[in-house]
Amino acid sequence: MKPSSFDYVRPNTLQEALELLADGTEDSKVISGGQSLVPMMNFRLARPARLVDIGRLSELEVIRTVDDRVHVGARVRHVQLQNTPLGGPLGSLLRRSAALVGHLPIRTRGTFGGSLAHSDAASEWCLLTRLLDAEITVRSIRGERVIPAAEFFVSVFTTAMEPDELLTSVALPVLPDDHRTGIAEFARRAGDFAIVAVLGDVTVSDGTVTAARIAIGGVDDKPFRSAAAEKALLGGTFGLDLLQSAAEAAADEVDPPSDAHGDAVYRRDLVRALLPRALAAGAAA
């Protein structure tokens, strides 16, 4: 439970950080909140030769709303999002999701960008990003690029970022009030990673679903968007019956893994149970 030895640097500016990441040092790794990386180092599942600590880059700690986008800086901590005053269906989804990330000590250190870069398929932030088709901004000394969430998550612990790139911020869409959002997840204990998590964003106009997005965690090696559930919802009359048939469609569509926490059959059952709970009346509060 002791990491193998490593070098440690703590740049003062973004530019300095990007230069360090590009200086050719092998196995250099960014450390942000350390809430995933440090346990992995202690288990020696990660053995970086050098850590680049981005803790001083305070410009990455801001949440800014510009037009119809909310830009969340990579260093924004989970707890900041849990307490965000942001209104509307987006604000409520952020607060509800953040509350399900680990335990309070983890939420006060762990960061939004760190979660995305870590790319755990059951992570609330990875799912939310995928759900809302967010755009992820990464930078290197070579320049800046914007990666759509659909392309960002490659598989477990793997993203589309290059080793010299730093995730700087994520653009989330402001959601108008005709959206209903919600999250429901199942974990064995409070604070554990979900076995299955379902996030939903549906637009309801005169009782009819006019747009639907469903993201499911724990059923694939990356955040999963359920085309089947979205199709089942679209054009339907919003209500428990519709949610249940969407849940059936999603359960048929997913091909979940089996492990000590539950086999594929059980995970499908959880999809059936959780999808309606994520979006049922009251869930959007």
Added chain:
Amino acid sequence: MTPRTATTAPADLSAPTSPPAEPPTWTGQPVRRVEDPAILRGWGTFVGDVAARDATCLYAAFVRSPVAAGRIRSITAPPGVRLITATDLAGVRPIAPELKRPDYVRVEMPVLATDVVRFVGEPVALVLAESAALAEDALDSVAVDIEPTPAVLDAAAAVRPDSPLVHDAAFPGDPNTTVDARLTTPGFDAALQSAATVVELEVSCGRQSAMPMEARASHAAVDRGTGRVTLHTATQMPHVVRTGICDCLDLDEDLFRVVAPDVGGAFGAKMSLAREDVALVFLARRLRRNIAWIETREENFLAAWHSREQRYQLTAAFTEDGVLTALGADIVADVGAYSCYPVTFGVEPLMAFAELPGPYTIAEYSVRSRAVLSNKCPIAPYRGVSRPVQTLATERIMDVAARRLGLDPVTIRQRNLVATFPHTTPTGLVLDQASHQEALVEAARQVDLPGFRERQAAARAEGRWLGIGFSCFAERTGYGTPAFAARSMAITPGYERVNMSMDPSGGVVLRIGASPHGQGLRTSLAQLVADKLGLRPEEIRVVHGDTDATPYGWGSFGSRAMVIAGGASSRAADTLRQRLIDIAADQLECAPEDVDLREGQATVRGTGIGRPIKQLARLAHHNSHLLPAGELPSLEVSATYDPGGTFSNACHVAEVEVDELTGAVQITRFLVVEDAGLLVNPAIVDGQVHGGVVQGIANALYEELLYDDRGILVTTSLMDYLPPTLAETPDIEIIHLASVSDATLTGAKGVGEGGTIGAPAAVLNAVSDALSPLGIELTHLPATPSRVRTAIRTAQARLSSEGALR
């Protein structure tokens, strides 16, 4: 009997007290634990602290087998790595625990695996380095080449004639069987035949870890001048560790000291001799270097003893009225690859053999109970030892029978619980006294069973699944040498011894052979002794856990320390009290019968004339020529206590709500009505019950060590092995019946294990009650959400296909 709830406001030791008319006794008060201030502030001294303060010590890290069974081809490390293998330990004897009974097969455990490895995690070598981190680096560089051989992973397969053998030793014709105890009472078959109904049931339990917060840890320091080694180790039984290591190293005990400093929980997992410790002491002596080993959580899961893996095939005969007339059980305990020292791998199967009938009047009993080897981590005691599964067996039988006979769970238990004492069980145990019926009746009254049934019916109508489960048990506690001798242990534990002395300033030091590790025994013993000597608890300092400073004793396990070390302390205090009274009587020129010790004074009853006890202490030490003729110049006494043992009892009730769609179980109420005799410190007793129940809930719903089909442990971190947290823990209501026992010197019975014993069955009964409309009877611990959901899915599919047929 009027139930009494514990008062909760702790008495503050630092607050001055004005003497009330009738001075209060400390015994029975929820005195704040003297242990806590240091521990809570981080000022305790654990083995890790001892190592951290030693700048010169080397750190050991153990190379562990990655395969379940195999032959070692080679173990190599690059130059510069200090690698120690079995060949370096030549001459060290294996650990070979023994029972002197014909149905026990002796199995040896080498300190480091020699040619053969028998489970994943077995130590095959170790490396030494200047720090823990460097030792882990060195560990990474070691190459272990093992030729895998077929592994034995399932007890049912292990006993088949064609099974591979974990050890060559075993009963002829019974592969891998190392304990095989059998008994059938003469009228068993007849009782079975004349039964109105026979319940057949298989119950089982997965592997569980005791999971103390502090994993194992040891620090061996060598005195360069004398070569004498001091081992600081996280143990429950320092004296036995010393004996065990000396036996392996052929060492005189005087050349070796064992110290248990603050120990961060143990729960049984620190009462078996660690092979790692033997290696550490051997190497410290050989190399004349201090060596530390701080176990990681992963190692703790892999190699620091498992428990509870048992399977019971049960046959229970009932009369129409629900009287259990005969109980049959075929019990198989999967004990892993080796036997634990000193209690051996007989500990679970033999406990089950002797105590399965529990609190019930079962006239006829037929049992076969086996220890079966496997290529898995060895089992050792864990809080409750076997009884959580035994209680699951009897309590599931009661509920299944009740449903079948149309009785409610309280009535069927009332008809079977022992009510007249003494009661001799089919295996010859004597239940001397207990309040089984009273505890059950009080529990039923508290939960209002008819009211619950109404709420349950209303909830079912809304599609919600509520359930209630009862669990009654007898907890054998505080047993000394006679009880252990009945198990024919080569090393027979039992008695406890104490030394007590008063210093010239009137302070008392109580040195005990028992070895508390979180239970607050220092506080409770001080309360007992303070009452006898007319002092305050903070004037009694309890010294424990150091073989140089305490009399030989067995340690703290088996719900025994309060009873046995408490009894010995109480005896010693009686003698010291008499000596003080004799001195006072002489000084005060009165009869000893007229002297009372209270609030620091020896007074002549009814006069107000007296002497401070401090003055008597000074006199005894510094003016001993003034002592009465024949009185020794000493305020030092010793005492031993070795009782036959008695039984505590309790009734647990769980109320649950089951989520039909996810299989999750929420415990909505948990009640314990328990009787452990006199409550020396009710707050500490409540703490024992709370902690035990949480571990029982863990066993019921959360914790399970899982091996894959190659014998690799998959639950090696706290992401996969899931102790419940406060968020998963219900409020635990406790009612103490506290019928003071005359079976022990102090009136107190043991209370350490009951929580873990009763809770699993209460929870599984409640879940089965909730799901009874679906015909579901859960029988395996833990009932994880996926298992509960699977049971619901299967039952619903069956019901709907039956419906379709109709």
